[in-house]
Structure formats: structure tokens, C-alpha cells
Amino acid sequence: MTATAPTERTGTEVRLTKISKSYGAFTAVHPLDLTVPGGSFFALLGASGCGKTTTLRMIAGLEDPSSGTVELAGADVTALPPHKRPVNTVFQSYALFPHLDIYENVAFGLRRRGIKSVKKQVGDMLDLVQLGDFARRKPQQLSGGQQQRVAVARALINHPQVLLLDEPLGALDLKLRRQMQLELKRIQTEVGITFIHVTHDQEEAMTMADTVAVMNGGRVEQLGAPADLYETPRTTFVANFLGTSNLIAADVLDASGSDLVLQAASSKLALPAERCTVTPRTGGRLLIGIRPEKISLTHADDAGTVPDGRNRVTGRIATSSFIGVSTQYLVDSPVTAGAAPLAVYEQNIERDRRLVPGAEVVLHWNPGHSFGLDAAQSIEAGTDAGEGT
């Protein structure tokens, strides 16, 4: 396989086998297996220093793995230097060549492969990213968003089998970032190339990717479709890093039925056994998790109106902040046992004016929306307070 081989539209599968990277005593990436299906938009998500960029660089060949192999479409490329791999990278802060103009930046890869007539291809590519009028400008004369598009064009013009994106949107402001997310997604669908996208922004990963691998401390914590990761996190890190979760430590009263019966403070809570990542046993402990937007708030005076079959917890509103589409409450409750208060997001449909700080409330939710996690992990992993755990 040579670098000049153009890709078919089906996309190339990337397979990492037992790949790891250590720098002296520090292990950046623990041995990990990862298969990225051909043509998919795959995101490596994690906080800084979790090993996601190192993993990406090992695929590009810019970092030699300490062990393990990298395969592209079944061919082992572990020993190939970067210039012989049919992959291209969009670098963080773009790494555009400052001494070349936009045209020559985009043409760079073609020229290195000995292609003489690049004019049409470069012109088409610049039109694709809407920078046709800027061909003779230098990179530093362009705005951040334009530079980003040049970086994408410079990589895509080579028809790589895999496009690697290393936090390509990190330097852009929020509005432009949203726009570029959609743009990249559109391009990926159009060209059908496998995209591997490294990011620390969970919203970005969920918006763009078909499959997300959440990394933490050099390991993949969980891999799956964004909705699956969000609805059924398997570790406290994933639960906290992807959005916000309320995690309540509870005793298992009865683990025999299809619904577990748990107790936290004086509240009895139900949890479907299949939504539990550990095998529960009666008398043990569990963490029961519930997303803030799945919880409903009812003033304590109306406690009787809460339908049967829902998990109920009492509490008192500590703070409320109105943010337009919703109101976000923090509620002190005996079930948290002094840990962080419970977060509740109420959609702004019919606001109950009695729900103000200090009000006694009942929190209730559908037991099927909660998830069970092993109680032996840090409850704060993946939150700002538990950063780096």
C-alpha cells in the first residue's frame, strides 16, 4: 500500500491492538484495543493529559508506540514513518506553513507525492472551503476560522484513508465552533472518509461523532454511541464528564427481583437490575445515578399529586438560576449525606412560582431513567473537583 493510493468511498477501518506509550516511568497510554469502523466519525474524548492526543499521534506515526500495533484496512503500519502513512492530520492551532501562501499550503501534500498539475485540485478544494479568493494570502493574514478551513483543505486534498483531527476547533470562539462542527460533519458525510477527532469538549464530541471513546488516565473508560454513553454511563467518570449526573450512595435492600430495591437515607428507591453495571447483592452498596433533566420538582404541599411508581426524594431548594430555556435548581436532600446537592433542570413550560430557594420540595423520577454504578469508585471522578482522578 502506498501513500498515493486514492481511497474508495467506503472508508478505512483503523485497528489498534494492545497499543501503549510510556515516557520513562510515566505511562501516557495503557495498553488499549480500539477498532474504528471504516467511514465513521469517531471521537476520542477526555480531559487534558488523558492520552487521547498521544493515541492520535501514534496513528499518524508522529509517536512511536511502546508496544502494540496500528492497522489501517488490515495492513500493519506500525513501522511506517509518518510520510508513508495514508493518513492526514489537522493539527491543534493548524500548523500552517507561515512561509507559504494558502495555495502552496494546500498543494504541499500533492507536490510531495510528485503530482505536477495541482492547479485544478487546489482550486476545487479552496472553493469547497470557500477560500478561493484567498489563495495568494499568507496564513497569518487570515482569521482563525479561515486558517482552520485551510488546515482541513490541506489534509483532505490528499484523499487520506483516515483524517485525524487534534482539537481542531479549540482556538475558535463559541459561535464559530458550532458552525465548524456542522461543517466538518457535513464534509465527513460527503467524502466518506474515516474521521478520528480528539477533543475535551463533550458537547462537541456528542454533536459530531457516531461513536465516542471516553478516555481517562491513559485508558478507555467507555466506548459507544453518544446517546448510550449519556443514558447509561458505566463509570462515575463517564457519568460526570459527559454532562452532569446526580450520584446517590444507597444500600441494597433486595436484589432478587427485576427491580432492585435501594435505600438512601429514609427514601426507598427502585432501579431496574439491567440498568446496573455491577452484579448487585442484597446488603451491599451501590451508586444510583440520575440526570438532572429527568427529575421533576413538585412543591411539598402537592406531594400527593406525584404518581405512584416513581422514585421520590425530599429536599429543600438551595439555589435556583433561571437561564431561559430552563431553570436550574440545586436541592439539599438527606439522601446526599452532606455531599454535593442534587441538580435539577426544569424545562421552562409552566413555572411554579413557589419553587424558590428555601422551599420544601419532592424530587421524583421514572426509575427506568436511573442507572446503577459500582460504589467502590470516587463519586467525584470527572467533575471539576475530581479533575485528574
Add this chain to the structure above:
Amino acid sequence: MTAPSGLSRVTRWLRRNLVVIAGLTTLGYLMLPNVIVTVFSFNKPNGRFNYEWQRFSTDAWTDPCGVADLCGSLSLSLQIAVWATLGSTVLGTMIAFALARYRFRARSSVSTLLFLPMAMPEVVMAASLATLFLNMGVTFGFWTILIAHIMFCLSFVVTAVKARVMSMDPRLEQAAQDLYATPLQTFLRVTLPIAAPGIAAGALLSFALSFDDFIITNFNAGSTVTFPMFVWGSAQRGTPVQINVIGTAMFVIAVLCVLVGQLAGGRRKRS
């Protein structure tokens, strides 16, 4: 509002034009010696010393090599300057890359030692080099001068190039490799062009330093005479006008080089 008084009008004018005034004064301070040199290249002195204005003449300009040994020493100086520039730029660029890119034992001491030729009094270095050559039994002449010049130019090249390489984003070279450039292509197409301004600055410095060096050359030249040595020697016995002619010509060539460089740079930016 009343009309401003004369004094305040003057201070206002001063305040507005202070930068221009300071700039012109400094420029005058820098340029005056060159102007004198140029003016006196058109002099026709009575006697051997060209220190007093007598009358206008283009004699020296029409016959620049009219003084014995002058053009010979000039050509020798130019040759030495060219070779010293080449040698120190190639060596210095490689040293700069090694220091900026690689971690090796004694890296920091090498870095410090390279500063010595810049920091040490020239006369001390000149004398110790001469002692070294004497003890090794080397004949003084072209080669000892060249070795000495490469030695002291090296530190300037290393300093200029290292600053440039250190500020270069390592991702640029990775990007080149990622875009199918072999290591050699990466160096020629990306690393070298980006480091070029530093290398050019080092080379220019080397040329100027080598061309007009007197102290170190004088200690290590033996019977060879470079242009600065010729000027020094003739100043004892009288100063031929031709020295002013050569000086003016060098100045004009340097100014032209800068102008051409700026024009080329400006055109590239505009297009």
C-alpha cells in the same frame, strides 16, 4: 477659548514632533561619519594626509587602485570574509539546530562557551590564538586568519539561528511529514525556509565582522595584509584618498543591498 500663547504653541509642536526630531538627530549622529568619508573621497589634499578639505577632484574615484597594495589587500579581505561567512554560517547553523533541538550531555556548557568569543576582549583572544598557532608551528597567513575569523563569527551565527529555531513550532515539521514529505524534504521545504531569516542575519553579521576585523587579524596574519591592516598601516604614513573611495563604495553597496532586500520583501507581501 483664548488663542494659545506662543510658548504653549511651541511646546505643542515639540510634543507632536518629538519622535521625528529624536529620530532625525540619531540618524544624523549615525550618518555624519559616512558623510565625511564620502565628502573627503572627492578631496585633493596637499601632502599625504587627507584631513583637510582643499579642492574638489575625482582623481581618486577614477583610479581607486592607484595606491600600491590597496586593491590587493581589499581582495584578500573580501576572500577571507566570503569564506569565513560560508564556514561560520554552515557550522553555526548546524550547532544552533543541535542546541535547540536535541538534549545531550554538556549541552548547556556548549551553549555558554559559545558566548565566550562575544564576551571576551578581542585582544585577549587574539593574543592567545597567536600563542596557540606559534606553539603548533603553524605558518601565519591566509589560513590562520580564516580560522580565527570563523571562530569569532561562529557565536554570532549560533545566537541568531538558535533564536529563530527555538521560536519555530515543532508541529510545522510534523505537519510536513504528515503531508508526505521525507525527512530531507521536510528540512529543505519547511525547516530551512523558516530558519532562513536567522541564517541570513548570521551570515551578514559574519561578513561585516570578518571584513573589518583588525585586532585578531593583526595578531594572526604574519606578513599578510588585509584591508583594515592596510588602512591602519597607511594612517601612520599618510592617508590616501582611495581609502575613502573604498569606504564610500562599501557603504553604498550595503545600502543598496538593504534597499533591494526591502523592495523584494515588500513586493512578496503585497502580491
